[in-house]
Amino acid sequence: MSPTTETLTAERILEATEEVLRRHGPAKATVVDVARALGVSHGSVYRHFRTKAALREAVTKRWLDRTSEALAGIAADEGRDPETRLRDWLRALFEAKRRKAGHDPELFATYSVLVGESGTVVEEHLAELTAQLTGIVEAGVAAGSLAAADPAATAGALFHATGRFHDPCYAGEWKRPEIEGELEAVLDLMLRGLRAPVR
Amino acid sequence: MSPTTETLTAERILEATEEVLRRHGPAKATVVDVARALGVSHGSVYRHFRTKAALREAVTKRWLDRTSEALAGIAADEGRDPETRLRDWLRALFEAKRRKAGHDPELFATYSVLVGESGTVVEEHLAELTAQLTGIVEAGVAAGSLAAADPAATAGALFHATGRFHDPCYAGEWKRPEIEGELEAVLDLMLRGLRAPVR
Structure with missing residues (x-):
């Protein structure tokens, strides 16, 4: 099953965000990196988290x-x-x-x-x-x-x-x-x- | 009385070191800065504190x-x-x-x-x-x-x-x-x- 055929849930985005943060560090990690890791557009990520700050807050929570x-x-x-x-x-x-x-x-x-x-x-x-x-x-x-x-x-x-x-x-x-x-x-x-x- | 006519004591060196640290920060402060502030040669400072590390330890203590x-x-x-x-x-x-x-x-x-x-x-x-x-x-x-x-x-x-x-x-x-x-x-x-x- 390719990543794009799975439903894109908030939880999947947060898992990918944690992995991107682990790899790139908090200073360099971007929403584009997260989207790329999931094989989706960054627009799809923004539909769940309206800003990069909101995504970072959610993963911290x-x-x-x-x-x-x-x-x-x-x-x-x-x-x-x-x-x-x-x-x-x-x-x-x-x-x-x-x-x-x-x-x-x-x-x-x-x-x-x-x-x-x-x-x-x-x-x-x-x-x-x-x-x-x-x-x-x-x-x-x-x-x-x-x-x-x-x-x-x-x-x-x-x-x-x-x-x-x-x-x-x-x-x-x-x-x-x-x-x-x-x-x-x-x-x-x-x-x-x-x-x-x-x- | 000019700075050089006073006896150069360890205490005077430590006072000057604290002032140099305050002004330049711990990364940039040097023994030469301390000597200059006292109007003495850096050799005179080294007679009291044999290394820069010893001087930093003494001022911290x-x-x-x-x-x-x-x-x-x-x-x-x-x-x-x-x-x-x-x-x-x-x-x-x-x-x-x-x-x-x-x-x-x-x-x-x-x-x-x-x-x-x-x-x-x-x-x-x-x-x-x-x-x-x-x-x-x-x-x-x-x-x-x-x-x-x-x-x-x-x-x-x-x-x-x-x-x-x-x-x-x-x-x-x-x-x-x-x-x-x-x-x-x-x-x-x-x-x-x-x-x-x-x-």
Whole structure:
């Protein structure tokens, strides 16, 4: 089946865009490159994404969504107590970022550039992640196992305090063997602060 | 008094180097520029600093020492209880970095480049800061007000968890009005985790 006989979906365009970005880098990748990779005219691409900026935003959102969707399962898993869920969620965020950075460094660097461009997409992503964390803290407060006067503020603090373990500016640190112990030390300290006093 | 009649001290060379770095940027600044600014031969500069790399390391160390010396006073201040000292120390670190970044952004950017070059100098600086924090945690454990099985590991966790408020890669965030509240939320969470249970 030649590429042109398949239906041109937004998802196919985004897959091709990611591949073009990986190959050419964020500075050089163009809509014409994407169209060529798909064997279609650039007009066909523009019917799905009205501007190059819209296409870049959409591919960035897709990349970020992969992380938040993977984490949503942990946030919603009522089989684990809230403290375990918090710890597992923050570890999984670190693992996801480290895997992306280590597995395909060019693509990771490319997306780090794109993330710097797309203000709204990144804000929405951070809001989604913080909302997941807030949900876990609220579940812990409801169950009486965690103490937090303002679960959203606490979620923000948890997210900010673990920046070293998910922010791309620390990607260079993630290969150091000590890094996992450093994450555990931060988690231990924060979770001690969150645990409700035993009555 | 003309520049050449003053004794050429290491400190005068470092002052001139900082000024040359501010003016030319880290990529272009040379030892010849420094010598010219002082009205001496470059041989005179090399008598104090044997290589350009040694001069750059020394000026970076001087820049970093300004921060650690200011903080040492808080770490050693037994007039404040250890929890207050921890909080004040971490706030002062943030304020010092924010002031440097906001007051003279070119020089801050220059030093961020130099810090990336000087492995040992930066490691020693981080070790010095963590040692100060460890001392405060130990004082709290000795007084019975803080609980920490391993004060050095706890100090590391405190330092890592506050990276958002002292690491230059976050300098862009430090102008946001929310940033102070974000620091307080992280400090509240961590200090709750450190407080010894009331017996």
